[in-house]
Amino acid sequence: MGTPPEPLNQVCRCYIYAVHGYFLEKIFAAMVGEGSPFQRAGSLGSFLVYGLCGLTLERVYLGLRSECCLLTRCILYILSIYSWEFGTGGLLSCFGACPWDYGDYSYNLKGLIALEYFLFWFVGSLLLEKLVICNTLRLLLAEEWKAKKKPLPRFELTDD
Template sequence: MGGMGDPLSPLGRWYIYAIHGYFSEVMFTATWDFIRDQDWKFQGVTSVWAFFIYGTCSFILERVYMMLRARCGLLTRCALYTLCIYLWEFSTGYVLRHFNACPWDYSGFAYNFMGLVTLEYCLFWFVGSLVLEKLIIFNTLRLRLDGASQKPKERPAPRFELKDD
């Protein structure tokens, strides 16, 4: 087997982050409904917008992780990630609301701001950012494409010539 292979492309990493966020949202809403209503159907819900929202936010947090991993401790980074998540959730929700497409509404929560973010989810976002850094980002950055799946070294193309008889 050859060398270690190439790291995943930015688009490949974004896709992994998007899938992780999408799946986490479905599982969170299913669990929340089960706890609240004893809903044994365990049906989670999300929006197609969540794919873009989670993928892009996590990709940005990957960049923040790369900048801060040697400069500050894990808890400080997670607090900064949580702040970034709140800013991202608010801004994407604000834009989507203008198109009547915002899939969440926190208006029923005591500590909400414009129904787009709520402080009641702060612990969830903090723990989620911890999981994101330690499991998802850390391992996604370590993934490599197998050398066997890469293009083989180019060989010279056969030459075809016309000959006179």
């Protein structure tokens, strides 16, 4: 037989979280009517932000799943999301590249986060834990799908 299946590595999980975040952003934009959902193209930076935030929330989940109730974890997820959004938004703003501006909202912090989205983040973090993180952590990579090492061809100079 072969070796037992292995869990996905961090890069694969980061990719899953990035794709999930990107499409949720587009669905949310369509729901709240912010123009065409695919009008603004995503960037490599947004994929990186979503993927790394997903890995961060995965760590929160793994560390607290047996210690805290679901409500407490969701509150911690929201605080993590707001911190992540504020930090990455502030960093991107230094380069004039922050794609969001919540300056028109009543309860915003420097235009980088809007407290009005608390309920959306709550529902989103609940769904993220129950549907995305739990299922992503269950994915296994079987041996058949691993790249098999093939010997490199040998090139030798011979006399003709």
